[in-house]
Amino acid sequence: MRRTTRFLAVLALALALAAPGANAWGPRTQTAIVTTAANLVSKTGNAPISRMDEHIRAGVALPLSEIMARHPEFATNPVAVIEQEMALLSSARRGRVDGYFAHRLGILGKMVCALTAPMAGAEVTWRNMYYADADNAIAGVRLKEFPRKEVDPKSYFARLQGEIALNTELIEKQYKDGVGFKDVAATTFPADASRSVAAVADVWWTVLTSKTVPGGVSESQLQEYVLAAQEYLIQRGNLQELEAAAAAHKELTPFTADMSARVGDMLLAAGYEDRAIAAYESVLAAAPDRKDVAMKVADYYVGKGAGLLQNERLEDARDAFAAAAKANPLHPEAEAKRLEAESLITARDGRQEAHRAALSRAAELRAMAEQEAARSYYAEAISFLQQAEAAFMEVSDEFPSEAQQRARGLRDVRDLLSQWKQSLKGSAPTYSGRGFTDDLKSAVNAGMKGLEEEALKEMAEKAHADGIARLTQEMQPALSLP
Amino acid sequence: MAPSSGKRCPTCRAEVQAGDIICVACGTNLLTGQRVAAPGGKNEAKAGGVSFPVKAVLKWLSVGVVVTALAAGLVVGAAYLFGDPLDKARSLAAAGNIPEALATAQKAVESRPNNRDARILLGKLLMQAGQPARAADAFEAALKLDAKDPSPGYLAVVAAAKTGGDEGLRRQISTLRELVRLHPDEQKAWRLLVTALGAVHEHKEQAAAIYDAGSAGMATGISLGVLPGMARALARELPEAEKSLRELAAAAPDNGDAQAALGLVLSLQGQGEQASQALQASLDKNPSAPGRVRFLLALHRLRDGAYEQALSLLRQARKDLPDDARISFFFALALQQAGLNDEALVEFERVSSGSGPHAAEAAVQMAVLLLKMDNVDRAAAAMRRASELGLVSARMMTIQGLVHARQENPGEAENAYRRAIQAEPDYAAAHLELGLLQVGRNALAEGIAELERFLELRRASGSGENVNEIEVLVSQLKQTMQAS
Numbered sequence: 001m002r003r004t005t006r007f008l009a010v011l012a013l014a015l016a017l018a019a020p021g022a023n024a025w026g027p028r029t030q031t032a033i034v035t036t037a038a039n040l041v042s043k044t045g046n047a048p049i050s051r052m053d054e055h056i057r058a059g060v061a062l063p064l065s066e067i068m069a070r071h072p073e074f075a076t077n078p079v080a081v082i083e084q085e086m087a088l089l090s091s092a093r094r095g096r097v098d099g100y101f102a103h104r105l106g107i108l109g110k111m112v113c114a115l116t117a118p119m120a121g122a123e124v125t126w127r128n129m130y131y132a133d134a135d136n137a138i139a140g141v142r143l144k145e146f147p148r149k150e151v152d153p154k155s156y157f158a159r160l161q162g163e164i165a166l167n168t169e170l171i172e173k174q175y176k177d178g179v180g181f182k183d184v185a186a187t188t189f190p191a192d193a194s195r196s197v198a199a200v201a202d203v204w205w206t207v208l209t210s211k212t213v214p215g216g217v218s219e220s221q222l223q224e225y226v227l228a229a230q231e232y233l234i235q236r237g238n239l240q241e242l243e244a245a246a247a248a249h250k251e252l253t254p255f256t257a258d259m260s261a262r263v264g265d266m267l268l269a270a271g272y273e274d275r276a277i278a279a280y281e282s283v284l285a286a287a288p289d290r291k292d293v294a295m296k297v298a299d300y301y302v303g304k305g306a307g308l309l310q311n312e313r314l315e316d317a318r319d320a321f322a323a324a325a326k327a328n329p330l331h332p333e334a335e336a337k338r339l340e341a342e343s344l345i346t347a348r349d350g351r352q353e354a355h356r357a358a359l360s361r362a363a364e365l366r367a368m369a370e371q372e373a374a375r376s377y378y379a380e381a382i383s384f385l386q387q388a389e390a391a392f393m394e395v396s397d398e399f400p401s402e403a404q405q406r407a408r409g410l411r412d413v414r415d416l417l418s419q420w421k422q423s424l425k426g427s428a429p430t431y432s433g434r435g436f437t438d439d440l441k442s443a444v445n446a447g448m449k450g451l452e453e454e455a456l457k458e459m460a461e462k463a464h465a466d467g468i469a470r471l472t473q474e475m476q477p478a479l480s481l482p
Numbered sequence: 483m484a485p486s487s488g489k490r491c492p493t494c495r496a497e498v499q500a501g502d503i504i505c506v507a508c509g510t511n512l513l514t515g516q517r518v519a520a521p522g523g524k525n526e527a528k529a530g531g532v533s534f535p536v537k538a539v540l541k542w543l544s545v546g547v548v549v550t551a552l553a554a555g556l557v558v559g560a561a562y563l564f565g566d567p568l569d570k571a572r573s574l575a576a577a578g579n580i581p582e583a584l585a586t587a588q589k590a591v592e593s594r595p596n597n598r599d600a601r602i603l604l605g606k607l608l609m610q611a612g613q614p615a616r617a618a619d620a621f622e623a624a625l626k627l628d629a630k631d632p633s634p635g636y637l638a639v640v641a642a643a644k645t646g647g648d649e650g651l652r653r654q655i656s657t658l659r660e661l662v663r664l665h666p667d668e669q670k671a672w673r674l675l676v677t678a679l680g681a682v683h684e685h686k687e688q689a690a691a692i693y694d695a696g697s698a699g700m701a702t703g704i705s706l707g708v709l710p711g712m713a714r715a716l717a718r719e720l721p722e723a724e725k726s727l728r729e730l731a732a733a734a735p736d737n738g739d740a741q742a743a744l745g746l747v748l749s750l751q752g753q754g755e756q757a758s759q760a761l762q763a764s765l766d767k768n769p770s771a772p773g774r775v776r777f778l779l780a781l782h783r784l785r786d787g788a789y790e791q792a793l794s795l796l797r798q799a800r801k802d803l804p805d806d807a808r809i810s811f812f813f814a815l816a817l818q819q820a821g822l823n824d825e826a827l828v829e830f831e832r833v834s835s836g837s838g839p840h841a842a843e844a845a846v847q848m849a850v851l852l853l854k855m856d857n858v859d860r861a862a863a864a865m866r867r868a869s870e871l872g873l874v875s876a877r878m879m880t881i882q883g884l885v886h887a888r889q890e891n892p893g894e895a896e897n898a899y900r901r902a903i904q905a906e907p908d909y910a911a912a913h914l915e916l917g918l919l920q921v922g923r924n925a926l927a928e929g930i931a932e933l934e935r936f937l938e939l940r941r942a943s944g945s946g947e948n949v950n951e952i953e954v955l956v957s958q959l960k961q962t963m964q965a966s
Contacts, residue, residue: 377951379951379952379954379955379958380950380951380954382954382958383950383951383953383954386954421958421961424955424958424959428918428921428922428929428955428959429918429922431914431918431948431951431952431955432884432887432914432915432918433850433853433854433884434914434948434951434952435880435910435911435912435913435914435915435936435948436850436877436880436911437945437947437948438910438911438940438943438945438947439877439911440784440785440815440819441785443815443843444781444784444785444812444815445785447781447808447811447812448749448778448781448782451774451777451778451781452746452747452749452750452778453716453750454774455742455746455771455774455775455778456712456715456716456743456746457683457716458770458771458774459708459712459739459742459743459769459770459771460677460680460681460683460709460712460716461680461681462770462771463677463680463681463708463709463712463739463770464651464674464677464678464680464681465681466770467673467674467677468639468640468643468654468674471636471639471640471643471670471674472640472643474636475633475636475637475640478633478637479606479609479637479640480606481572481575481576481606481607481610
C-alpha cells in the first residue's frame, strides 16, 4: 500500500511537472514569495541579497516562456534544471554576487515558485482561477517562517510535492461547485505560499552558503553565464558595474578571444562603440588572425568615418578611415576613403588659404584706397575699394572666422564707397596732367629714331679709319725718302 | 721702296749707279777698270821710301793732289751732267731740295713712263710735297706696272686717305678695287675695301664686296668681324643682320662691337629688352661708338622707367659726345622723371636757351615743371619761349591750356585745348584736360564725352596708364548725372 501510495505520489509529481509552464503562481504571488524569500535569506546574514531586490524582481518578471526557451527540459524535468542552475550559481558565487547573480537568483526563484505552486494537476480553468484569486489574496496573507535547510533538489522537491498535491482535488472540486477561493483554498493558501517561500529561500540559501564545490558545471556553462551576465549589465547600461563584473568574471573563467568578440558585439549593438572597439582590439591583440573581428573594426571605423565626413569633420574622418585601413589593410573601402578624406582636407585647406589670401588682398587694397583718398584721388580710391569688395566677395561662408572677417570688411568697404562717391566730383581737377604719361614715351621714341643707324654708321666709319691708320703706320717706312 | 740699280764697283764692290763712270769709293774708272789715283797709303810709303830732295817731293805731291782733285771734279761733273736722273732727284731730296727733286723725278717719269721706280719716287716726293692726290696717281700707275707687287697700291690708298673727305674715300675705294682685282688674295685690301664702302654708306656695295671677298677665297663671316652684320643692318636686312651678329657674339663674346651692333639691330627691330641687354653687355667691352650706344641704352632705360640707370648712362654719354645737344635734353627729362625737379629745371633752361633741336621742347617741359611747382608766371614765360622757337604741337597747346587754366582763365584754356584737338584729334591728353575743365564747370555731359574719348584713345594705343581711375571717374560722374 505504501509502495502504491509512493508510486501515485511520484506519478502525480510527474504529471504536475509535465506542464510547469502553465503551473505557476500568479505574478504578484511570485513576486511576494521571492521578495519574502530574499528577506529571509538576508536575515541569516550570509548574503544580503535583499539589497539586490531590483535584479531579483527582474529575474522573477522574466516570462516563463523565456525560461522554457532557455531551458526546454524544464517542461519535463524541472528539478534537474533547478539542480543544474543551483550548481551553476554556486560556482558563479566564487566570482562575485552581483546584480546579474541576483537576477539569476530571481529566475531560479521563479522556477521554484513554478514547481511549488499548488493545483498542478487541476484543470487549467480552475487552476488559473485559483492563481488569480491567490494574487488578489497575497497582500493580506501572513506567511509562516521556517528554518533554513540545505536543499538536495531531488529529495527536497519530491518531499514537497506530496504536501502540495494534498488539497488540489478538494480545491478544484470547490471551484467547480462555485465555492471558489473561500473555503479550503483560502485556508490552505497561507501554508501553500509559505511553503513556496521556504522552498525558494532554502534553494537560495543552499546556493549562497553551500561549501561543497558543485560538480557537473562545465567551462562552457560558466562562459555562457559570464556572457549572459555581460549582456545583462550592458543592456542595463551600468558600465561601472560592468567593469567590476568583468574583473570578477575573469576570475570565474578566462575570457577567450571569442568571448571578447561577443562582448564587443554586445557593446556595439548597445551603442558603446569605443568599448566595443576596445574589446575587438583586445581580440585582435590576442588573435591577429581573426579576420572577422578585423573586418568588424574596419567596418565600424569606415561607418564612423562616413558619418564624420558627412558632418564635414574631415580630419576625424580621415583618422577613422586610417584606423580602418590599419585594422584591415584589405578592407575594400578604407584606404580609398582615407585618400578621399585626405583629398577633401587638401581641397578645403586650399580653399581656406585662398579665402585668407583674398582677405589679405582685400585689406591691402583697402589700405591703398585710403592712401589715395588721403590725397583726394577718389577715383583711384574707389577703384581700389571696388577691387577690395570683389576680393571680399571671393570669401564664402564655409569658414566661420573668414566669413566673419568678410562680413566686417564688406560693411566697412561699402560705407567708405558711399562716402567717397560723394567726394569724387569735387576732386575731378586732381586728375589734370595725367594724360601726358604717354608723351615721355613719344619723346623717347622720337629721340631713338635714327640713333641706331647713327651708331652703326659711326662704327662703320671708325672701322675704316682704324684700318687706314694701321695701313699708314705700316707703310710709313716705304714712304720715306733716302 | 728705295730704288736700286744693282750695279757694283768691280774693284771695291761698292754700289754704283747706272751711268756712273768713276767709283767714288776707290777711284776706279768703271769704263776702263783703271784707277784714277793710287790709294794714299801707297803714296805715303813711296814718299817715305824714295830718297828725293824734300822740295821736289812736295812739288810733285802738290801737282798730284791738284790733278787728282781735277779728275775727281771731272768725274762728279760728268756724273751730274750725264748720270741717272732718279739718283739726281734722290740726291736733291736728300739735300732737302724737294721742288728740284720733284721736277727731276717728273722729268724722269716723262722720259721713262714705264719706269716703276720713277713713279714710286715721284709719289713719295709728291707726298712729301703735300700733294697726296697726285701721289696717289703716281702710286696707282706704279701698281699697274708690276703685277707682282701690291705695295704701290697700299701707298696709293694711304695717299688717297690723306686727301680726306668723300673724294678721298671714293679714291681709296677705286684703288682698292684695282688692288683686289690684281691681287685677289690680298686680305688686307679686301678688308679695307669693305670698310671703305661702309664708311661711304654704300651698304649694298659693301655686302657685294663681302661676298666677293668670300668668293675670292678669303674667309668670310666671322673673320670679317662685325662688318657683314653691320652691312646687312645698314642695308635694312635686319633679321639676317641679327643672325650674323648673334653668331659673332657667341663666337667672340669679348667683341664689344658685335654686342653693340646686335643691340642696335635688336633695337631697330623693336626688341627693347633684348636690345638693352646686348647694349649693356657691349659697354663693358669697349665698343667703337660708346657714346651713341650709351645714349641709345639710356633712352631704352628711360622708356622702361629705369630713371636712375638712364641718368647714369646719359651723364657718361654727355662726356662721350659733348657736342650732342639731344643728350642734354634727355638728361633733363630723366632728372624730371627721377623726381629731381630742381636739377631738371636747370638743365631744361640750359637746353631751351640754346639752339639745339630740343630747345623748344625743353621750354615746354620747363613749363610743365614750373606748373607743378606752382610757379605759373614762369611757366607762362617758358611757353612764350617755346612759341618764339617756333614750336607748334598739340602737346604744346594743351600745356598752354593748363597754364591758362592755372591763371584762372578757363575760356583761354578751353580754346587752347580745342586748338590742340584740332591740330591732333587723337592727342588723348587734350581730351582729358578739356573733359576735366568741363566737369569743373558742371557741364557733365560734355565733360564725360571728352573723358570717354580720352579712354577710347588710351585703349586704342594700348596704354593702360591712368585708364582705371578715369574709368571710375566717368562711371561715378554718370551715376551722379543720372541721380540729379
